[in-house]
Amino acid sequence: MKVLTKKTDYAIRALVMLGAQKGSYVSAKAIASEQDMPYPFLRGVLQEMIRHDLIVSKEGVQGGFMLAKDPDEIGVRQLIEIFQGTVQISECMFRKQICANRSRCVLRHEIMRIEQVVHHEFEQITIGKLLRKLHAGENLRPA
Amino acid sequence: MKVLTKKTDYAIRALVMLGAQKGSYVSAKAIASEQDMPYPFLRGVLQEMIRHDLIVSKEGVQGGFMLAKDPDEIGVRQLIEIFQGTVQISECMFRKQICANRSRCVLRHEIMRIEQVVHHEFEQITIGKLLRKLHAGENLRPA
DNA sequence: TTAATTGATATCAATATAGTATCAGTTATA
DNA sequence: TATAACTGATACTATATTGATATCAATTAA
Ligand code: FES
Ligand code: FES
Numbered sequence: 001m002k003v004l005t006k007k008t009d010y011a012i013r014a015l016v017m018l019g020a021q022k023g024s025y026v027s028a029k030a031i032a033s034e035q036d037m038p039y040p041f042l043r044g045v046l047q048e049m050i051r052h053d054l055i056v057s058k059e060g061v062q063g064g065f066m067l068a069k070d071p072d073e074i075g076v077r078q079l080i081e082i083f084q085g086t087v088q089i090s091e092c093m094f095r096k097q098i099c100a101n102r103s104r105c106v107l108r109h110e111i112m113r114i115e116q117v118v119h120h121e122f123e124q125i126t127i128g129k130l131l132r133k134l135h136a137g138e139n140l141r142p143a
Numbered sequence: 144m145k146v147l148t149k150k151t152d153y154a155i156r157a158l159v160m161l162g163a164q165k166g167s168y169v170s171a172k173a174i175a176s177e178q179d180m181p182y183p184f185l186r187g188v189l190q191e192m193i194r195h196d197l198i199v200s201k202e203g204v205q206g207g208f209m210l211a212k213d214p215d216e217i218g219v220r221q222l223i224e225i226f227q228g229t230v231q232i233s234e235c236m237f238r239k240q241i242c243a244n245r246s247r248c249v250l251r252h253e254i255m256r257i258e259q260v261v262h263h264e265f266e267q268i269t270i271g272k273l274l275r276k277l278h279a280g281e282n283l284r285p286a
Numbered sequence: 287t288t289a290a291t292t293g294a295t296a297t298c299a300a301t302a303t304a305g306t307a308t309c310a311g312t313t314a315t316a
Numbered sequence: 317t318a319t320a321a322c323t324g325a326t327a328c329t330a331t332a333t334t335g336a337t338a339t340c341a342a343t344t345a346a
Contacts, residue, residue, distance in 0.1 A: 001227040003230060005335085038335080038337080039337095040337055060292075107155075110267075111268075115146070118257060125250070125253050149303075149304060171322085172321085181306085182306095184305050203321070204319095204321045205321080206312080
C-alpha cells in the first residue's frame with residue numbers, strides 16, 4: 001500500500017524548490033540534478049502541473065518553471081488527486097446481501113469517513129508549510 | 144489510489160460469510176458462488192488466511208473453512224496488512240536538504256501521523272461489527 | 287546563429303494486481 | 317473400498333499501473 005507515488009513525490013519536491021527560488025525561473029535540468037530525479041520523467045510531471053495551473057513556464061535559454069500561485073494554496077491533497085486519481089475504496093462489497101441500499105451500507109459509510117479524514121489531513125500539508133519548515137532549518141542539521 | 148484491493152475485499156466478504164455460519168465448515172466453492180468471486184483466486188486468499196491463523200480448514204467431503212477466532216478480533220487493518228503490506232509513504236524525500244535527520248523531518252512526521260489515524264480507524268472496523276450490522280438488517284431492504 | 291530550454295507525444299520497462307491451471311492428499315458416504 | 321467433494325501447494329498467465337526513455341519541433345537569450 002503506497003501512499004505517495006513517485007510522481008507525487010517528485011511534484012512536491014519540485015514545487016518546494018520552485019518556492020524556495022520565488023520570482024526566478026528554474027529549469028527542469030536544475031531540479032532534476034539537484035533533487036536526483038530522472039530528467040525526462042520530471043519533465044512529464046512538470047507539464048502535468050502546468051496543465052493544472054500550479055506552475056508556469058518560459059521556453060528557451062534561461063527558461064524554466066515558476067510557481068503560479070501562493071505556496072500555501074498548493075496542498076499535498078491536490079497533488080495526490082492529480083497524480084494518483086481520486087481515492088477508490090474498492091468495488092461495492094456484499095453486492096447481494098448488504099448493498100441493496102448503498103447509502104445505508106455501514107462499511108461503505110465508515111470507509112468514506114476515513115477517506116474524509118485522510119483528505120482533510122493531506123489538505124493541511126501545503127508547499128508553503130514545507131517551505132517554512134525548510135527555512136526554519138528544522139532538519140538541516142547533520143544527524 | 145486504491146484503498147482496498149480485490150484480495151482484501153474478498154477476504155472481508157469471505158470472513159463475514161464464515162462468521163454468519165459459525166460452527167460449521169463452509170466450502171470455498173460455496174463462498175465463491177454466493178459472493179461471486181473467481182474460485183481459484185479465492186482459494187489463494189483463504190490459504191493465506193490460514194497461514195495467518197484467521198481461519199481453520201477441514202479437508203475432504205463436507206470440508207471447508209471456519210473462523211479461528213472471535214469475529215471482533217479480526218480487524219480490517221490486519222487484513223490490509225496481510226494482503227497489501229505495510230503502508231509505505233514514499234521513499235525518503237528531500238534527501239539532501241531536509242533528511243539529514245529523518246526523525247525530525249516534518250513532512251515525514253505529518254505523514255506518519257496520518258498513517259496512524261488511518262490504521263486506528265481501520266482497526267475499529269471488525270468482522271464482528273460488520274456481522275452485527277448485517278444481522279440487524281440495516282441494509283437488507285431493497286433500494 | 288546557436289545552444290539551452292520547454293511542448294508534445296510515443297514508446298518501453300518494471301512492478302503489482304488479478305486470475306488460471308494442475309495435481310497430490312484427505313475424508314464422508316454410498 | 318471406491319468415489320466424488322473437498323483442501324494444500326505451487327506454478328503459471330494476463331492485465332493494469334507505475335516508472336522511465338526517446339524524439340523532435342518550437343522558442344529564446346546571448
Ligand atoms: S459494500 Fe457496497 S454499499 Fe456497502
Ligand atoms: S522526507 Fe525523508 S525524512 Fe523527511
